[in-house]
Amino acid sequence: MAEQLNFDLPPRTALGRDDFLISPSNAVAVSMIDRTPAWPLHKMVLCGPSGAGKTHLVHVWAKEVGARIVDAAALTEDMVPALANTPVALEDVDQIAQTATAQAAAFHLHNMMFAAQMPLLMTGAGAPNLWHMGLADLQSRIDAAGVAVLDAPDDTLLAAVLAKLFHDRQVQPASDVIPYLVLRMDRSFEAARQIVAVLDHACLTEQRKLTRSYAATVLDKIL
Structure with a gap:
């Protein structure tokens, strides 16, 4: 699916329009997600802090394997039979620790997908053994999965993401702008998107070139 990139970080397509870039902060997790047939018990947990790219990587994986993406909080028992015969990405599983109905449905999904030998990818913040599911049998099944950890984006990855976002908006920042930002x-992709949007809007409104000093002036108002 994904391949290791050189540090000029050329893009790879994800979600039909975005680029998923690989750097040391996510390379190990991506490699583990790539090896779907080797997942222990056909399931894997993808965890990491908010903004590390979990949902983005889920969409890359889902496109590759033809998986359904489901919000764990929206999962119900009557959905399970139709889902169990296809690969599934169950997002934000850590958020259902206090929701008995969603936990029961997730437990049922685990059992049916294991019987069908279908891959199940789960996401959440923090280590899965700290999700503390109220349903102990569900927690034990989560604990049996492999774990791929996405770290917060490193400098190389953030710089590449900023460069791409500026390029998408046809903004040409001065060479010292991205290192400054x-x-x-x-340390998140969402922060990168917000900053680029603010700077793009400011440059268009005031008809200014994006220099480091101008970026500093704009960002001092919002950071």
Whole structure:
């Protein structure tokens, strides 16, 4: 599915329009997600902090294997039979720790997918052994899965993402803008999208070129 990239980080298509870029912060997790047939008991947990790219990688995987993507909180018992015969990505499983109905449905899904030998990918924040499901049998099944951890984006990845976002908006920042932004911004893809949107809007509104000093002036108002 994904392949290791050189550090000029050329893009690979994901979600039909975005690029999923690989750097040291996500390379191990991507490699583990790639090896779907080797997953222990046909299931894998993809965990990491908010903004690390879990949902993005889920969409890449789902496109590759033809998986259905389901919000764990929206899962019900009557959905399970139709889902169990296809690969499934169950998102934000950690968020159902206090929801008995969703846990029961997830437990049923685990059992039926294991019987059908279908791959199940689960996402959540933090290590899965800390999700503390109220349904102990569900927690034990989660604990039996392999675990792929996405770290927060590193400098190389954030710089590449910023460059792509600016390119998508046809903005040409001065050469020192992106290194400056990487040092100041939160370590997440969402922060990168918000910062690029704000700077693009400011440049268009004031008809300014994107220099480091102008970026600093704009960001001092919002950071």
